Amino acid sequence: MATTSDHPGEQGAQDPVKLLAIRETALSVDEVFRAVGDDASGGTALFVGTVRNHDGGADVDALGYSCHPSAEAEMRRIAEKVVAEYPVRALAAVHRVGDLRVGDLAVVVAVSCPHRGEAFEACRKLIDDLKHEVPIWKHQRFSDGTEEWVGAC
Numbered sequence: 001m002a003t004t005s006d007h008p009g010e011q012g013a014q015d016p017v018k019l020l021a022i023r024e025t026a027l028s029v030d031e032v033f034r035a036v037g038d039d040a041s042g043g044t045a046l047f048v049g050t051v052r053n054h055d056g057g058a059d060v061d062a063l064g065y066s067c068h069p070s071a072e073a074e075m076r077r078i079a080e081k082v083v084a085e086y087p088v089r090a091l092a093a094v095h096r097v098g099d100l101r102v103g104d105l106a107v108v109v110a111v112s113c114p115h116r117g118e119a120f121e122a123c124r125k126l127i128d129d130l131k132h133e134v135p136i137w138k139h140q141r142f143s144d145g146t147e148e149w150v151g152a153c
Contacts, residue, residue: 017079019092022071022136027094027105036090036112043116045123049107051100059143065097065106068135078129086122087113093126095136 019035029048036044053060079091093109100106109127113119138150 016083016088016090017076017092018090019094020072020075020079021094022067022075022097023094024096024098027096027108029105029108032092032094032108032110035092036110038089038112040114041089041112041119042114043119044110044112045116045119046108046110047123047127048105049127051102051104051106053102055140058146060102060140061143062099062101062141064099064139064141065095066137066139067095067097071095071134071136074134075130078126078133081129082111082122082126085125086111086118088122089113091122091126093130095130095134097136 019032029046033044033046036046051060051063075093075095079093082088083091088111090112091110093107095107096105107127107130109123109130111119111122111126113122139147140150141147
């Protein structure tokens with residue numbers, strides 16, 4: 001990661017990837033936010049994905065996430081790619097697996113950078129790439145008794 005100045009406070013973090021996990025337990029926004037705390041960061045962007053009560057015009061009762069054993073390694077690959085592309089000081093991402101209810105947290109990601117614009121862009125890149133590239137599958141159960149599998153989270 002390139003630094004923008006010789007000021008010690010602006011030097012790159014040793015390992016900006018602070019937290020990556022796939023969990024069967026409830027996620028914590030506070031844990032992710034704390035993980036990306038950095039005194040040299042002027043901007044922190046946080047994204048929280050929740051289980052909504054509908055999809056494609058159908059009412060969702062519940063859903064389950066499952067993942068391939070390589071999912072955490074893929075999360076790390078994506079995190080490292082984001083760190084290489086943006087001036088990331090700290091990055092964290094956690095995703096839930098197992099059965100979730102409407103309103104539960106499914107994914108929480110956060111990125112801290114020297115400036116807000118960089119933080120927004122890096123956070124968006126992180127969540128978009130996680131959604132499209134990490135082998136996590138969603139099994140939705142609808143109120144009408146039907147169900148469907150969705151290819152990636």
